[in-house]
Amino acid sequence: MSQLIAALDEKRLRRFQRSDTPGVSPNNTPSPEAARQRYDETANRYDLTTRLLARPRRQAFEALGLRAGETVLDIACGTGLNLSALSRAVGSSGHVVGADISAGMLARAKARATAEGLGNVELLLGDVSKIELPDADAALFSFTHDVLRTPVAVRAVVASLRSSGRVAAAGVKYAHPAAIPINLAVRAVAPRFITTREGLRRPWSNLAEAAGPLKVESLLFGSLYVASGRVLRT
Numbered sequence: 001m002s003q004l005i006a007a008l009d010e011k012r013l014r015r016f017q018r019s020d021t022p023g024v025s026p027n028n029t030p031s032p033e034a035a036r037q038r039y040d041e042t043a044n045r046y047d048l049t050t051r052l053l054a055r056p057r058r059q060a061f062e063a064l065g066l067r068a069g070e071t072v073l074d075i076a077c078g079t080g081l082n083l084s085a086l087s088r089a090v091g092s093s094g095h096v097v098g099a100d101i102s103a104g105m106l107a108r109a110k111a112r113a114t115a116e117g118l119g120n121v122e123l124l125l126g127d128v129s130k131i132e133l134p135d136a137d138a139a140l141f142s143f144t145h146d147v148l149r150t151p152v153a154v155r156a157v158v159a160s161l162r163s164s165g166r167v168a169a170a171g172v173k174y175a176h177p178a179a180i181p182i183n184l185a186v187r188a189v190a191p192r193f194i195t196t197r198e199g200l201r202r203p204w205s206n207l208a209e210a211a212g213p214l215k216v217e218s219l220l221f222g223s224l225y226v227a228s229g230r231v232l233r234t
C-alpha cells in the first residue's frame, strides 16, 4: 500500500513539474540566457523580494565555517547580499570571488562592495559553467537553482575547490508531495527566480554527486533547504 501511495505521489509530482509556465524554459533545463535577461531586467527590485530568506542565507554561510585568509566563491552572487558576511569572515588576508551572469545584478554587487569598503571582493561576469574560477577553500550556492541544476557548472565549481573544500547551498524546494498547498505556492513563485523546475525535489543532488554526502536541513514547512558538506576526493 505504501509503495502504491509513493508511486502515485511520484506520478503527481512529475505532472506537477511539467513546464507550462511563462519563465520556465520549454525543455525544463536551465536557460542561462533567459536568466541573464530576467535578472538584468529585475536587478533594481531584487533585494526587496528576498528579505524573508535571511535565515537560510545565514545558515548556509555559517555552514561554510570560513576562516581568515581563505578564498570563498559566491556562485551566482546576484546583487551581493552575501558579500559583507563572506568578506568579514575571510578578512583582509582572504579573498571573496563573486560570479554572476547578469551584468545588472553584478553592477549592484559592485556598488555594494564599494559602498561597504569590501576591499577583498572580486567580481566576475559570466556563466559559471564557462568562466575560469580561481582555486578556493569554499563555495556558496545561495538561491541559485539554475546553477545547481547544471551539472557541468557544479562540477566546475567543485573542481576549483582545494582538498576538503567546503560547499553550502540554500534555496527553494518542493516539500513532501502530500504538502500540496506548500508545493503549489513553490510551483507558482519559483518561476519568478529560476528557469527550470527540474530537480526542485532535491536541488542539491548534482552537488552531492560532485562533492560527496551533504547534510540537508529543511526549513519553512519543507519549502526551503540548506545543504552543506566537504568535498571528498577519491
Ligand SMILES: C[S@@+](CC[C@H](N)C(=O)[O-])C[C@H]1O[C@@H](n2cnc3c(N)ncnc32)[C@H](O)[C@@H]1O
Binding pocket: 032, 035, 036, 039, 050, 075, 076, 077, 078, 079, 080, 081, 082, 099, 100, 101, 102, 105, 126, 127, 128, 129, 141, 142, 143, 144, 146, 147, 153, 193
Ligand atoms: C535568485 S538570484 C540569487 C542571487 C544571490 N546568490 C542571492 O543569494 O541573493 C539567482 C542568480 O543566479 C544568476 N545566474 C543564473 N544562472 C547563472 C549562470 N549560469 N551563471 C552565473 N550566474 C547565473 C542570476 O543572474 C541571478 O543573479
